[in-house]
Amino acid sequence: MADERLEQQIRFILEIDALKGVLRRSYLLAGDRPENSAEHSWHVAVMAVLLAEHANERVDTSRVVRMLLVHDLVEVDAGDTYVYDSAGVEAKAEREARAATRLFGMLPEDQGRELRALWDEFEEGHTADARFAAALDRLMPVLHNVHTAGRSWREHGITADRVIARNAAISRGSRKLWEYARALIDGAVMGGHLAPSPPEPGGSTPRH
Amino acid sequence: MADERLEQQIRFILEIDALKGVLRRSYLLAGDRPENSAEHSWHVAVMAVLLAEHANERVDTSRVVRMLLVHDLVEVDAGDTYVYDSAGVEAKAEREARAATRLFGMLPEDQGRELRALWDEFEEGHTADARFAAALDRLMPVLHNVHTAGRSWREHGITADRVIARNAAISRGSRKLWEYARALIDGAVMGGHLAPSPPEPGGSTPRH
Numbered sequence: 001m002a003d004e005r006l007e008q009q010i011r012f013i014l015e016i017d018a019l020k021g022v023l024r025r026s027y028l029l030a031g032d033r034p035e036n037s038a039e040h041s042w043h044v045a046v047m048a049v050l051l052a053e054h055a056n057e058r059v060d061t062s063r064v065v066r067m068l069l070v071h072d073l074v075e076v077d078a079g080d081t082y083v084y085d086s087a088g089v090e091a092k093a094e095r096e097a098r099a100a101t102r103l104f105g106m107l108p109e110d111q112g113r114e115l116r117a118l119w120d121e122f123e124e125g126h127t128a129d130a131r132f133a134a135a136l137d138r139l140m141p142v143l144h145n146v147h148t149a150g151r152s153w154r155e156h157g158i159t160a161d162r163v164i165a166r167n168a169a170i171s172r173g174s175r176k177l178w179e180y181a182r183a184l185i186d187g188a189v190m191g192g193h194l195a196p197s198p199p200e201p202g203g204s205t206p207r208h
Numbered sequence: 209m210a211d212e213r214l215e216q217q218i219r220f221i222l223e224i225d226a227l228k229g230v231l232r233r234s235y236l237l238a239g240d241r242p243e244n245s246a247e248h249s250w251h252v253a254v255m256a257v258l259l260a261e262h263a264n265e266r267v268d269t270s271r272v273v274r275m276l277l278v279h280d281l282v283e284v285d286a287g288d289t290y291v292y293d294s295a296g297v298e299a300k301a302e303r304e305a306r307a308a309t310r311l312f313g314m315l316p317e318d319q320g321r322e323l324r325a326l327w328d329e330f331e332e333g334h335t336a337d338a339r340f341a342a343a344l345d346r347l348m349p350v351l352h353n354v355h356t357a358g359r360s361w362r363e364h365g366i367t368a369d370r371v372i373a374r375n376a377a378i379s380r381g382s383r384k385l386w387e388y389a390r391a392l393i394d395g396a397v398m399g400g401h402l403a404p405s406p407p408e409p410g411g412s413t414p415r416h
Contacts, residue, residue, distance in 0.1 A: 013258065020238075143222065
């Protein structure tokens, strides 16, 4: 029968099946239900294969793909945190670090260490690969929102200034993709699918 | 604004969102719904990262991952064909080839050619990477069935001989994983989750 190493790997593979049940705020383009984190992970991994040429710096596409395949695994324990939920985002780091310790700890030690390092790298965002992976992870919900008439933005009362503040970091990974996303965001405001930025406290016109 | 190349890439990325709506026969381990082909593609890609060491031959894990990320894309047009549906499987090749031409044809020519070649390689199964990718693609539904008390097998009246005939090709990619799967299949029969092989026409005892 199987050795202990294979048994550990299979137990981990079965455990992460639960990511298919973690729902995000974005809706599928077909519009019938929210997206889950497993299918999202697939989608951004495919994006990495296709869009790597637009990264600011040279990236190792295979590493970016791997990073994106595991970037949301911790949600098996920690759940998805809506990026515009400031309170949730604060507690998120601790919750997710605990989840990472448990989940990656299920694997044979060498593989657990490798995937944990990839996940840490993604979270820290200090390398070209991590910056580009994060850019794709942010671009995808913008695309989903723009192509579902801003459904998730409207449901949560999100305004353009918040979308821009949240997603400006796309430019750290790819100025080209941020320029593209920026145009989509402006278009969504003009099309009435995204509420415009509120006037600033001083009464001046919004900067964006 | 974006150039035509980026526009083509984004249109393709949006188009394949539909894979999240293509349902397979396997149930999630949580048991609440059938799996879709997008989350399945994510799951087998993660398996490739973890299980590559068990391949019979040396494989290029990054290529196997890429192959698995795109192996079901054609289902956006062609739908999922149940592996035990013999009539469906016959018409499948033609339907899927048409889908591949349309879908990969949406991409910039170089990328469309590259992904089409990867998909063809997977379908033909003549390389070590393709054999190992196919092994994972077959192992996953065995795992899902075994860990949901054979739910999908029982719903479709599948017997052990058919499961074995269908999945024996796992050994072309990994003898070790086939040995593991074979033990699970025997266990499922013993546990009453998979109907035993019917007696052979000559009246002899089943070979398996």
